[in-house]
C-alpha cells in the first residue's frame with residue numbers, strides 16, 4: 001500500500017510503502033510508527049493504519065498545481081490560437097482528472113492511501129467533519145453562521161453625505 005503521510009514527531013512529509021505488521025520509520029527524524037497486521041484488506045481501508053482513526057474520505061489522486069499550470073499555459077496562448085489552446089488544455093486537464101483514481105485520506109492525520117479504493121461510506125471530504133475529527137471541535141463551539149456570506153456594508157445612517165443646497 002503506497003501512502004503519503006507526515007511524521008507525527010517532526011512533521012516531515014514523505015511517501016512510503018507500508019506493509020501490515022511492519023513499522024514505518026520517518027526519513028527525517030527516525031521516529032517509528034507501527035502498522036497493525038489487520039490494518040486493511042486488499043485495497044479496502046476501513047481505519048487509518050497509522051493513527052487508527054475510522055473517519056476517512058475519498059479524494060482524487062490529482063495534482064492541483066499541475067491542473068492550474070495547464071490552464072495558465074492555455075491562457076497564455078489564447079491570442080495566437082483564438083482561444084482554442086484554452087479549450088484543448090482544459091480537455092487535457094479533464095482527461096487527466098478522469099484517468100486518475102480515487103485515494104482514501106485519513107481525516108485525523110491526513111495520510112493518503114494511494115492504492116486504496118474508497119468504500120461507499122467514504123465520501124467526499126466534509127470540511128466541518130475534518131475540523132471536528134482533527135481539532136476536536138464540538139458542535140456547540142461552532143458559530144451559528146459560519147458560511148462565508150458577504151458582510152453587508154450598508155450603513156444604518158449616512159451622515160457623511162454632503163447636502164448641496166442650491167442657493168443661486
Ligand SMILES: [Zn+2]
Pocket residue numbers: 007008009010011012026027028029030031
Ligand atoms: Zn520525523
Ligand SMILES: [Zn+2]
Pocket residue numbers: 048049050051052053106107108109110111
Ligand atoms: Zn490517520
